[in-house]
Amino acid sequence: MGQVTLIATAAMGIEAVVAKEVQDLGYDCTVENGKVTFVADEKAICRANLWLRTADRIKLKIGEFKATTFDELFEKTKALNWGQFIPENAEFPVIGKSVKSTLYSVSDCQSIVKKAVVENLKRHYRKEGWFEESGPLCRIEVAILKDIVTLTIDTSGVGLHKRGYRAGQGEAPLKETLAATLIKLTNWTPDKPFIDPFCGSGTIPIEAAMIGQNIAPGFNRDFASENWEWIGKSNWDQARQEVEDLANYDQPLDIQGFDIDHRMINIATENAEEAGFADLITFKQMQVSDFTTNKQYGVIVGNPPYGERLGEKKEVEQMYKAMGRAFASLDTWSIYMLTSHPDFEKLFGKPATKKRKLFNGFIRTDYYQYWGKRPPRTK
CATH class of the missing domain: 3.30.2130.30 (VC0802-like)
Incomplete structure (x- = not known):
């Protein structure tokens, strides 16, 4: 067959993150709105579907022309x-x-x-x-x-955000591809503690565990192109073998998820079991204002309630203030929060080091990034 042209589709604002993943697989690519295009052999179809954490789909481009x-x-x-x-x-x-x-x-x-x-x-x-x-x-x-x-x-086939581990979900689940994006945009490495204080059904902690142990997001699911003869069973077998060979199941992880709702903690625990991380992620019912830690140089990633619904705004604003107080002393921690609330920085009590525009579904949000102190260089 030789070379094919592939398009990895991406949500608005995260094309660069998808492009970086494509490059990490060893393919040169070009970036346009909503898509990352690359030319490769047919085995790339298998590898891209198995490995890309932040893309929505992989499409095979057959042709492009003008028509009126x-x-x-x-x-x-x-x-x-x-x-x-x-x-x-x-x-x-x-x-x-x-x-x-x-x-x-x-x-x-x-x-x-x-x-x-x-x-x-x-x-x-x-x-x-x-x-x-x-x-x-x-x-x-x-x-x-x-x-x-x-x-x-x-x-x-089914969108790439469907990883196959979601046994249950809450009312407004975060897409797995966006959860992976939020983690990829941080400075987290698997040797550092990782916390999601609004874990809901556990998507962010589970995606972090997959990234931490280098487990391909598509390891547990099927793809439409697995039945295409011209790609060949051997290409799929080799790509799945690569997934197995590169997974680092021995990497110790310190990942925790908290949520105020005990039902979500049960769902998150089930989802983590389904993904194979039952022993690696700790879930606990807790409100963010009660958070304390004596660990250093960790990363907090959260998708808190935005207060978009009537009657929730005041509550959410109080919670943002309480979160600011709870996190105030964590000067070695980096904190990343996704919300559509325009006054987040004011309520949290501190301007962000950097913010990035992202879409959570159709909701325009900002990803507020607060970078903590770096650990001292070891000689």
Whole structure:
């Protein structure tokens, strides 16, 4: 097969974090809004799906061209090399989106792309009549932005944030990909204590444990492209073997999660067991104002309530103040908080060293970063 072009999709604002992960896997990449593109061999499809913690999906790019008429969309789609990637018995539904483009009717674009792909495959497989579509899933996406059409096939299946360890969740669960991003944006290393004072269903502590022991986020799940013959079972086997070889199960970790709600502590504990970290993460019911520690040089990462709902704002503001008091003496600790509350710094009682704009779902938030003192250099 040789080289393929892959797109790792990313939530707004974290493209650089995804790009760093792609580079760490050994691939050069380019960064645009919402996507990181790289050219690699087919084994990269397996590795990227297994290893990328902060990307949403890995898509295989089939082609890109300008189209302002349905004829143009049909002919240019039909001219691409679909038969190289889509087996004769594949199921190939088409999804779509169109932004600021002449061809704005998504349903029309989807059916035209579907027809064009069918025509192409008929020619490729020298076949008349219907395709049964009973085999592996090759979900095609037609994405049109300012009249530029990008055609991809999704290699992931279920979104990459679905790691396979979530037995239960609370009302507003943090996406696993965002949790991993929050940790990646800190200075935490696995030899330091790590605390999430608002742990909810345990996503941030579990993602920290996976990062700490270098466990691939996709180790416990399946991907759509595992059934694609042209990638080959041996590539998947090798990629999964690499995941096994690079995991550092002996790395000791000091990770704790606290939450005011005892039901969330039970859910978090179950999720940690499901992920295989039952003995590594300690969960405890506690409110943030009661937090004390005599440990040094730790990292605190939290996604506290934002007070977006009516009647919660006052409570949340009091809690931010209490948190500021509880953390005031932790001068060797680094503290990172994600919230949409515009007055967080004032309530917490201290301006952040740095803040970064991030989206939690559709909520625009800031990630407030307070860097602690560095440990003294050992001779």
